[in-house]
Amino acid sequence: MRFKKDMDFVHLSKYFFIFSIVITVMGVIFLGFMGLNYSVDFKAGSNVDVSLSKNITQDQLQPALSGLGLSHEPNITIGDKRVNIRYDEELDNEQSAALKTAITKLDDKASFEVNTVDPEMAKELARNAIYSVLLSSLGIIVYVSIRFEWRFAVAAIVALLHDAFMVVAIFSIFRLEVDLTFIVAVLTIIGYSINDTIVIFDRIRENLRFGKQKSYEDLKALVNKSVSQTLMRSLYTAFTVFIAAFFLLILGGESIKMFSLAMVIGLLFGAYSSIFIASPLWLLLKKRQKVAVKNNPAKA
Amino acid sequence: MKRLLSFIITVLVLTGVMAFTTPGLLDRVRLGLDLKGGFEILYHAEPMETGGTLTRASLQKTAESLEKRANALGTSEPEVTTEGTDRIRLKIAGVTDEAEVRKKMKEPAVLTFRSAAEGDATGVYSKIELVGSDFVENAAEVQRNNLNQPEISITVKDKKKFAEITERLLGKELAIYLDDQLLGSPPTVRAVLTDGKASISGNYTIDEARALADTINLGALPLKLTEKYSQSVGATLGKQSLDQTIKAGLVGSLIILIFMMAMYRLPGVLASFALILHTWLLILVFVIADFTLTLPGIAAFILGIGMAVDANIITNERIREEMRSGKSILSSVKAGNKTSFRTVMDANVTTIIVAAVMFAFGTGAVKGFALILIVEIVLSIVTNLYFAHWLLTVLVKAGTLKKPKQFGVKESDIRAL
Numbered sequence: 001m002r003f004k005k006d007m008d009f010v011h012l013s014k015y016f017f018i019f020s021i022v023i024t025v026m027g028v029i030f031l032g033f034m035g036l037n038y039s040v041d042f043k044a045g046s047n048v049d050v051s052l053s054k055n056i057t058q059d060q061l062q063p064a065l066s067g068l069g070l071s072h073e074p075n076i077t078i079g080d081k082r083v084n085i086r087y088d089e090e091l092d093n094e095q096s097a098a099l100k101t102a103i104t105k106l107d108d109k110a111s112f113e114v115n116t117v118d119p120e121m122a123k124e125l126a127r128n129a130i131y132s133v134l135l136s137s138l139g140i141i142v143y144v145s146i147r148f149e150w151r152f153a154v155a156a157i158v159a160l161l162h163d164a165f166m167v168v169a170i171f172s173i174f175r176l177e178v179d180l181t182f183i184v185a186v187l188t189i190i191g192y193s194i195n196d197t198i199v200i201f202d203r204i205r206e207n208l209r210f211g212k213q214k215s216y217e218d219l220k221a222l223v224n225k226s227v228s229q230t231l232m233r234s235l236y237t238a239f240t241v242f243i244a245a246f247f248l249l250i251l252g253g254e255s256i257k258m259f260s261l262a263m264v265i266g267l268l269f270g271a272y273s274s275i276f277i278a279s280p281l282w283l284l285l286k287k288r289q290k291v292a293v294k295n296n297p298a299k300a
Numbered sequence: 301m302k303r304l305l306s307f308i309i310t311v312l313v314l315t316g317v318m319a320f321t322t323p324g325l326l327d328r329v330r331l332g333l334d335l336k337g338g339f340e341i342l343y344h345a346e347p348m349e350t351g352g353t354l355t356r357a358s359l360q361k362t363a364e365s366l367e368k369r370a371n372a373l374g375t376s377e378p379e380v381t382t383e384g385t386d387r388i389r390l391k392i393a394g395v396t397d398e399a400e401v402r403k404k405m406k407e408p409a410v411l412t413f414r415s416a417a418e419g420d421a422t423g424v425y426s427k428i429e430l431v432g433s434d435f436v437e438n439a440a441e442v443q444r445n446n447l448n449q450p451e452i453s454i455t456v457k458d459k460k461k462f463a464e465i466t467e468r469l470l471g472k473e474l475a476i477y478l479d480d481q482l483l484g485s486p487p488t489v490r491a492v493l494t495d496g497k498a499s500i501s502g503n504y505t506i507d508e509a510r511a512l513a514d515t516i517n518l519g520a521l522p523l524k525l526t527e528k529y530s531q532s533v534g535a536t537l538g539k540q541s542l543d544q545t546i547k548a549g550l551v552g553s554l555i556i557l558i559f560m561m562a563m564y565r566l567p568g569v570l571a572s573f574a575l576i577l578h579t580w581l582l583i584l585v586f587v588i589a590d591f592t593l594t595l596p597g598i599a600a601f602i603l604g605i606g607m608a609v610d611a612n613i614i615t616n617e618r619i620r621e622e623m624r625s626g627k628s629i630l631s632s633v634k635a636g637n638k639t640s641f642r643t644v645m646d647a648n649v650t651t652i653i654v655a656a657v658m659f660a661f662g663t664g665a666v667k668g669f670a671l672i673l674i675v676e677i678v679l680s681i682v683t684n685l686y687f688a689h690w691l692l693t694v695l696v697k698a699g700t701l702k703k704p705k706q707f708g709v710k711e712s713d714i715r716a717l
Contacts, residue, residue: 049537051534051536051537051540093402093403109536110534111337111534111536111537111540112532112534112537113531113532113533113534113537114530114531114532115530115531115532116527116529116530116531120528124663125663125665125666128661128662128663128666129658129662129666131661132657132658132661132662132666133658135657135661136653136654136655136656136657136658138657139653139654139656139657140650140653140654143649143650143653144650147646148646156650180665181595181596181599181665183665183666184595184596184599184665184666184669185599187599187658187666187669187670188599188600188602188603188669190654191603191607191651191654191655191673192603192606192607194647194650194651194654195607195610195647195648195650195651196610196647198643198646198647198650199610199614199643199644199647202642202643202646202647203643206639229621230617232617233610233613233614233617236559236563236613236617237606237609237610237613237614239559240556240559240560240606240609240610240613241602241603241606241609241610243552243555243556243559244549244552244553244556244602244605244606245552245602246552247548247549247551247552247555248545248548248549248552248602250548251544251547251548251551252541252544252545252548253540253541253544253545254541255334255537255541255595256541256545256595256598259595259599263599263602
């Protein structure tokens with residue numbers, strides 16, 4: 001199975017640029033007005049996950065929870081042999097012990113996961129992650145500028161930030177829950193994105209050595225050729241990584257569901273951006289250089 | 301023949317070692333609380349009395365006393381680490397009465413100087429003479445006496461009280477306790493001290509003396525701990541997460557391996573072998589370096605596997621490309637290995653840079669993720685570049701791989717050179 005070599009990725013990318021910009025704008029709007037659907041990790045409160053040996057109903061649960069003396073009603077989600085109880089206020093030691101005792105009476109094989117969070121901690125981790133990403137972008141600029149040239153570095157970083165933001169935007173638009181593992185998922189996507197992009201850039205660099213590209217058309221042909229030469233690899237790799245993340249999503253536990261979902265979405269965007277965003281963007285930057293050389297050859 | 305033999309021996313030996321050690325290694329991987337159950341608390345520490353200062357040493361000391369207490373409560377392998385300037389993270393697995401442990405942990409360490417009350421058996425001191433707050437803050441210091449032995453000088457706030465105690469206990473022992481634990485051998489009161497200053501000497505080594513001085517300073521200025529964050533995972537729930545994650549990982553890996561073999565034939569089998577070796581080495585590093593496997597770790601693990609597969613795909617695609625351009629198998633493999641090596645290196649180094657920055661500036665989950673990613677990429681370079689390339693070259697040179705078909709390349713796709 002091989003693709004025809006004459007597919008015009010650069011031309012196609014115009015539509016994909018528009019697509020990405022639309023999602024970005026939508027993402028900015030949603031983030032601005034609705035923000036993200038933060039889990040208890042980012043909000044003060046307590047989250048109790050209970051794994052049960054049998055199913056229990058809301059009616060059975062309600063009286064058990066009423067004796068805790070909390071001012072707000074908890075938000076209860078009942079699943080298959082599983083209950084999630086969410087409080088807007090923090091349970092103290094006695095309350096969480098009382099809650100466990102009450103539920104253990106309903107099912108003596110119940111297993112609990114209680115998270116109590118000072119939202120500052122989660123926010124701090126998120127802030128810290130954002131700083132780390134921005135700082136590592138500097139690292140990428142330095143390394144890629146030395147090994148390749150600065151235009152590749154800029155294009156790679158745009159692609160990387162694009163992928164990270166796409167996932168954040170999708171999570172905001174579809175009101176998917178953002179917890180602490182989401183941060184790790186975004187970091188993973190960034191790692192994948194940069195790896196994927198560099199491989200295609202490496203091919204562009206290699207092809208640049210072989211011939212002299214005089215016009216924009218030559219460069220465009222070169223980018224198209226490089227992308228199609230690495231296309232099978234891009235697809236296969238995207239497929240294998242996607243498989244790993246996909247099975248984590250359908251077979252992995254409840255606690256990493258959102259994490260796996262973020263990974264699956266991010267990996268697709270990562271593969272997409274390397275082909276349709278990063279390489280054409282490099283061409284766009286390179287084109288400006290060509291124009292500058294034409295206008296002012298003495299300076300070149 | 302010799303080449304083929306070295307190939308067969310290498311593969312057999314490695315397979316044997318992996319098959320033999322893997323079950324043992326897996327049991328020894330230290331699991332995070334999210335995977336095995338237990339609870340984690342992040343404390344914010346501040347001086348008990350307002351206006352007091354929080355020093356690095358006092359934070360360290362508090363963390364150590366937390367660990368001692370957790371051990372005393374019979375928990376398995378408590379992990380206590382200090383973070384930043386005013387935080388202590390505590391992880392305990394396998395606790396039955398969580399509320400009780402949490403309550404115990406929060407109480408400040410109590411330092412007491414005690415004497416033997418009437419009726420006490422030898423070695424038991426039950427009368428409390430001085431408590432932590434009787435000492436001047438941060439006044440305990442290690443000095444050397446005339447005989448060049450280390451001793452600890454202390455200063456007591458209430459001179460009169462101290463004079464009374466030393467007079468009453470002259471020639472008797474004054475034992476030092478932290479919580480209910482006796483520290484070292486009890487020193488003997490040798491003189492009546494009226495200026496509130498004393499020095500404690502015993503057969504201390506310099507380290508013991510320092511530790512004791514730190515303890516007294518800590519006792520004089522205990523830290524107040526408040527819970528900033530807590531996470532508790534039931535053992536069943538943790539086990540369930542782990543089982544599900546492992547199952548998902550196995551199914552995913554299996555499909556990836558089948559894909560590699562179906563797509564790249566014999567070279568795909570070699571790549572699969574390199575991938576398995578890669579995973580085994582990673583588990584080995586986890587055990588040797590005593591890393592804790594948590595969910596973020598698993599994320600890094602998956603990304604690393606993805607990148608390792610990518611390295612193999614890049615190599616094999618490149619080799620196919622060289623073959624289609626009409627080159628011989630040996631020169632295709634050589635050229636493919638060489639160019640793909642550079643490509644993969646650039647991609648991996650860039651990712652390592654990203655991970656290194658995350659490791660240097662990140663905290664908690666971000667740091668753990670970055671560390672595992674770095675380790676994995678380094679391992680991947682060894683196994684999926686050097687080792688996989690070597691395996692392939694050996695087979696080609698030995699003449700086992702001589703048809704393009706074995707690489708999954710159709711004869712009709714090959715152009716004349």
